[in-house]
Amino acid sequence: MTDFKRTRSLFHMPDGVVYLDGNSLGPLPKAAIARMQQTMQAEWGGELIRAWNSAGWMTAPRRIGDRVGALIGAEPGSVVMGDTLSIKVYQALAAGLALVPDRKVILSDTGNFPTDLYMAQGLAKTIGQGVTLKVVEPEAVADALDDSVAVLMLTEVDYRTGRLHDMAALTRSAHDVGAVTVWDLAHSAGALPVDLKSAAADFAVGCTYKYLNGGPGAPAFIYVAPRHAERALPALSGWMGHAAPFAFDLDYKAGSGIERMRVGTPPILALAALDAALDAWEGVSMQDVRRASIAMSETFIREVEARCPELVLASPRDPRARGSQVSFRHPEGYAIMRALIDRGVIGDFRAPDALRFGFTPLYIDETDVLKAVDTIEQVIAQRLWDKPDYRRKKLVT
Amino acid sequence: MTDFKRTRSLFHMPDGVVYLDGNSLGPLPKAAIARMQQTMQAEWGGELIRAWNSAGWMTAPRRIGDRVGALIGAEPGSVVMGDTLSIKVYQALAAGLALVPDRKVILSDTGNFPTDLYMAQGLAKTIGQGVTLKVVEPEAVADALDDSVAVLMLTEVDYRTGRLHDMAALTRSAHDVGAVTVWDLAHSAGALPVDLKSAAADFAVGCTYKYLNGGPGAPAFIYVAPRHAERALPALSGWMGHAAPFAFDLDYKAGSGIERMRVGTPPILALAALDAALDAWEGVSMQDVRRASIAMSETFIREVEARCPELVLASPRDPRARGSQVSFRHPEGYAIMRALIDRGVIGDFRAPDALRFGFTPLYIDETDVLKAVDTIEQVIAQRLWDKPDYRRKKLVT
Numbered sequence: 001m002t003d004f005k006r007t008r009s010l011f012h013m014p015d016g017v018v019y020l021d022g023n024s025l026g027p028l029p030k031a032a033i034a035r036m037q038q039t040m041q042a043e044w045g046g047e048l049i050r051a052w053n054s055a056g057w058m059t060a061p062r063r064i065g066d067r068v069g070a071l072i073g074a075e076p077g078s079v080v081m082g083d084t085l086s087i088k089v090y091q092a093l094a095a096g097l098a099l100v101p102d103r104k105v106i107l108s109d110t111g112n113f114p115t116d117l118y119m120a121q122g123l124a125k126t127i128g129q130g131v132t133l134k135v136v137e138p139e140a141v142a143d144a145l146d147d148s149v150a151v152l153m154l155t156e157v158d159y160r161t162g163r164l165h166d167m168a169a170l171t172r173s174a175h176d177v178g179a180v181t182v183w184d185l186a187h188s189a190g191a192l193p194v195d196l197k198s199a200a201a202d203f204a205v206g207c208t209y210k211y212l213n214g215g216p217g218a219p220a221f222i223y224v225a226p227r228h229a230e231r232a233l234p235a236l237s238g239w240m241g242h243a244a245p246f247a248f249d250l251d252y253k254a255g256s257g258i259e260r261m262r263v264g265t266p267p268i269l270a271l272a273a274l275d276a277a278l279d280a281w282e283g284v285s286m287q288d289v290r291r292a293s294i295a296m297s298e299t300f301i302r303e304v305e306a307r308c309p310e311l312v313l314a315s316p317r318d319p320r321a322r323g324s325q326v327s328f329r330h331p332e333g334y335a336i337m338r339a340l341i342d343r344g345v346i347g348d349f350r351a352p353d354a355l356r357f358g359f360t361p362l363y364i365d366e367t368d369v370l371k372a373v374d375t376i377e378q379v380i381a382q383r384l385w386d387k388p389d390y391r392r393k394k395l396v397t
Numbered sequence: 398m399t400d401f402k403r404t405r406s407l408f409h410m411p412d413g414v415v416y417l418d419g420n421s422l423g424p425l426p427k428a429a430i431a432r433m434q435q436t437m438q439a440e441w442g443g444e445l446i447r448a449w450n451s452a453g454w455m456t457a458p459r460r461i462g463d464r465v466g467a468l469i470g471a472e473p474g475s476v477v478m479g480d481t482l483s484i485k486v487y488q489a490l491a492a493g494l495a496l497v498p499d500r501k502v503i504l505s506d507t508g509n510f511p512t513d514l515y516m517a518q519g520l521a522k523t524i525g526q527g528v529t530l531k532v533v534e535p536e537a538v539a540d541a542l543d544d545s546v547a548v549l550m551l552t553e554v555d556y557r558t559g560r561l562h563d564m565a566a567l568t569r570s571a572h573d574v575g576a577v578t579v580w581d582l583a584h585s586a587g588a589l590p591v592d593l594k595s596a597a598a599d600f601a602v603g604c605t606y607k608y609l610n611g612g613p614g615a616p617a618f619i620y621v622a623p624r625h626a627e628r629a630l631p632a633l634s635g636w637m638g639h640a641a642p643f644a645f646d647l648d649y650k651a652g653s654g655i656e657r658m659r660v661g662t663p664p665i666l667a668l669a670a671l672d673a674a675l676d677a678w679e680g681v682s683m684q685d686v687r688r689a690s691i692a693m694s695e696t697f698i699r700e701v702e703a704r705c706p707e708l709v710l711a712s713p714r715d716p717r718a719r720g721s722q723v724s725f726r727h728p729e730g731y732a733i734m735r736a737l738i739d740r741g742v743i744g745d746f747r748a749p750d751a752l753r754f755g756f757t758p759l760y761i762d763e764t765d766v767l768k769a770v771d772t773i774e775q776v777i778a779q780r781l782w783d784k785p786d787y788r789r790k791k792l793v794t
Contacts (some may be wrong), residue, residue, distance in 0.1 A: 084661025122634035237519035264481025
């Protein structure tokens with residue numbers, strides 16, 4: 001059994017806060033502070049340029065990639081860290097399209113996170129030649145798979161509603177029509193069991209600042225199935241993905257396997273924080289995380305529906321069809337979330353009207369959930385959200 | 398007059414080290430330690446997701462971009478931080494090509510840093526349609542400019558030899574034939590006066606871990622001339638470059654001006670270190686930096702040539718034709734550099750045979766230079782490099 005008391009003790013949490021936004025930015029792992037200091041002072045400060053060898057900086061993207069890979073059912077050596085999720089989407093898509101060169105369609109759905117769609121639009125425009133992005137409703141994806149589709153690009157867990165796609169089934173359907181898949185695991189990695197290998201996924205990408213607690217803007221990851229690794233070509237062919245980066249050849253030659261998905265110089269400070277954050281997963285069973293997350297979200301839905309009838313559930317009611325977050329709709333959702341945050345219950349708002357709450361058993365438990373519901377009930381029942389200041393939009397919501 | 402005693406006191410330097418590799422990785426600015434702690438503990442730890450507003454995280458790429466811009470003669474609001482230099486090269490090239498849609502040639506030279514060439518090759522392959530990268534010798538660039546050239550892409554200072562291109566003259570020549578320019582300032586920013594505005598440069602990119610001391614893998618920057626800012630389109634169209642990132646539209650709409658060159662979630666921890674590092678430039682005149690750098694490199698060349706005749710100058714002899722680094726060739730350059738590093742004189746090696754030394758007046762002075770020459774003389778005269786261990790290649794050199 002996973003010891004969630006232990007994992008909870010590993011994170012810094014401000015007094016008076018119930019943090020239900022770890023699905024947007026995970027909290028600070030205490031170990032990251034000392035690790036960062038070590039990396040800055042002993043490595044950067046003390047070793048200077050030598051640290052690329054002596055402190056293992058050069059190999060960090062692969063080493064940490066394997067740690068992330070272990071949490072998502074990836075084969076060792078199939079994941080590498082770097083860049084942002086947007087960049088990794090572009091890489092995976094470009095490589096996927098090149099594997100099915102006779103087809104022109106990238107299929108995705110309206111539940112995908114917009115940046116995935118934007119990057120696909122940018123790539124399609126850059127390639128030209130009739131490559132297009134086709135976007136359908138999440139329920140229509142399976143039917144839209146036909147032999148025009150080169151790449152099926154989906155986010156497993158919908159960022160607004162938590163609706164969970166069946167990765168294994170959709171991957172099978174994609175393969176049945178000769179398409180390859182790009183799975184975005186932004187709201188999956190660290191949130192629920194993912195088994196890329198069993199699902200026979202082709203490519204996967206994700207960020208690490210949500211459930212993996214790597215810090216604001218932490219590096220992203222990309223997975224390439226070993227069966228594609230030597231055929232998948234990087235459109236973003238940077239020197240760190242070269243077969244011999246320090247030979248300084250004038251022509252690009254792709255490195256072996258997942259190495260070629262590296263692009264520029266790795267972000268060492270950010271990787272150090274992430275590496276420390278991943279320590280929290282030692283001894284954690286993802287099945288236990290899933291059970292605890294479902295228990296909390298079921299409590300949350302039951303209590304909110306009983307005590308705040310104005311809020312309308314936007315997430316699937318069946319927990320097997322949800323990720324680790326729950327959303328409720330309310331026309332004044334933005335102001336309500338502002339009022340909640342002022343009272344220490346931190347979730348977030350997703351336009352146009354969704355209040356989104358993430359459940360993260362590593363540092364949140366049932367007591368937190370009940371405290372949050374008390375505050376939500378109070379804010380709604382007493383219309384505490386009804387203030388001009390709460391309606392005034394901030395830059396980031 | 399710039400007070401270099403003061404700037405020197407701002408950096409951590411290990412005892413017994415003469416650091417002539419700030420052109421590869423700048424040393425740790427003492428202020429970065431406290432700033433990182435503040436960002437991690439008070440902002441990430443204490444504010445959690447709220448810090449995107451309350452700590453100014455969301456606007457950091459523009460704010461810090463302006464700080465970098467001030468060091469390279471960029472107009473306010475024309476520079477933004479993010480990603481790596483490789484990614485920024487891709488963005489600038491793609492935008493540049495789209496500004497000259499009837500032409501197919503990217504012109505560059507053999508003195509460009511390889512990743513720039515690799516990214517251009519990847520972009521050309523992705524676009525297809527006859528787009529090609531043409532690479533000539535540095536001296537042949539001006540003659541190779543003709544009306545087939547869409548983009549002239551050059552690194553101002555050659556990473557191996559320090560050879561300096563005339564940015565203003567080549568930009569003029571490029572404009573004369575109807576091409577646009579992409580200038581890589583990796584070895585220029587913080588090394589010598591750069592005036593993008595006066596030179597009428599179209600695009601510029603650079604990294605911040607060298608002379609700007611932002612830390613290993615620190616974020617890169619991109620400059621888009623204000624006259625192009627509303628026409629230059631981003632191929633890497635990520636959500637942070639969207640006109641309304643938090644509207645979560647399904648279709649990409651480019652943000653205004655330089656904002657559209659943002660891609661994914663900004664790397665906040667790395668930006669914090671960089672921001673603190675930039676404090677060192679307050680009150681520093683780039684003309685003074687240049688004067689001091691030339692004085693040191695002239696001393697270095699004179700002394701090395703007098704005392705180590707086995708070393709052959711690989712850099713231009715005229716200081717006006719050099720950046721802030723000096724290279725010498727020797728068939729055993731690799732082993733010699735290993736021997737020097739073991740004795741506290743840290744430079745670096747660039748294949749096949751160049752020993753490279755960077756001069757960085759912010760924290761290095763003439764005394765360091767003379768100490769370095771003493772060690773170089775000793776290593777060469779006594780053949781201290783002649784050991785199997787020094788010949789055995791490490792991963793990174």
